[in-house]
Amino acid sequence: MTIEDFTQRDEEAENYRQFVISEEHAAINGAALPLMIVNRLGYMDRQTLEEEPTADSDVAPYIDLIVASSSNDADYLLPDTPLKEALFRIILANGNRPMDAEEISGILSERWAMSAYPRNLSPHVINRLLENGANYCIVPVEDPDEGEVAK
Numbered sequence: 001m002t003i004e005d006f007t008q009r010d011e012e013a014e015n016y017r018q019f020v021i022s023e024e025h026a027a028i029n030g031a032a033l034p035l036m037i038v039n040r041l042g043y044m045d046r047q048t049l050e051e052e053p054t055a056d057s058d059v060a061p062y063i064d065l066i067v068a069s070s071s072n073d074a075d076y077l078l079p080d081t082p083l084k085e086a087l088f089r090i091i092l093a094n095g096n097r098p099m100d101a102e103e104i105s106g107i108l109s110e111r112w113a114m115s116a117y118p119r120n121l122s123p124h125v126i127n128r129l130l131e132n133g134a135n136y137c138i139v140p141v142e143d144p145d146e147g148e149v150a151k
Contacts, residue, residue, distance in 0.1 A: 016100040016101040016102055016123060016127050017100065017127075017130075017140045017141065018098035018099060018100045018140070018141040019091065019098065019099060019100070019130045019133070019138050019139065019140050019141065020091065020096055020097070020098050020099075020138070020139065020141055021033070021088065021091050021092065021096050021136070021137050021138055021139075022137050022138075022139040023059060023137075025134065025137045025139050026137040029134075029137075031137055032054075032055035033055075033059055033137055034053045034054065034055060034056070034057035034058070034059050034062060035053060035054075035055060036088075036136075036137070037059055037062040037063060037066070037092060038053045038062050040066060040070065040076075040088070040089055040092060041062065041065060041066060041070045042069065042070040042073040042075075042076065044069075045065050045066075045069050045070045048065075059096075063092055063095060063096050064095075066092045066093060067092075067093060067094075067095045071089070071092070071093035076089060076093070077089050077090070077093075077111055079112045079115035079116065079117045080117050083119065083125075083126075083129055084129055084133060084135075084136055085136075086108060087104060087126065087129055087130060087133060087136070087138060088133070088136040088138065090104050090107055090108070091104075091138065098141045100123075100127075101123040101124070101126040101127035101130060102123045104123075104126050104130075105121050105122060105123040105125075105126045108121045108126070109121050
């Protein structure tokens with residue numbers, strides 16, 4: 001690799017798109033997003049649910065519960081978690097606010113620093129997984145100049 005290759009990589013790193021989990025994408029593809037989210041709640045948090053969630057339930061209270069409690073559980077993001085699952089969990093733990101590959105890479109690298117399961121957690125790899133995260137309802141946030149923000 002030449003210095004130009006590294007410079008080009010650095011420039012590309014600054015251009016990573018942001019991603020969110022999209023309720024609209026889930027509805028279009030028949031995914032039960034509320035149930036997907038509830039399945040990521042910790043055991044104790046699931047016990048606090050007053051009613052059984054349905055595919056049509058509002059996702060906001062479940063995301064709030066993950067942010068406030070479940071994401072702090074030691075087993076929320078174990079080092080052997082599949083990477084796409086980890087991306088989904090990180091975005092949920094961030095309150096489903098837009099995130100890019102660099103942010104997620106940093107979180108995973110810090111959280112899994114002492115892991116017995118070494119993996120490539122570079123922003124480039126994370127970005128490729130995000131770009132192909134449709135089965136987890138992960139979609140890019142549209143540039144305001146190009147269209148609406150994903151919901």
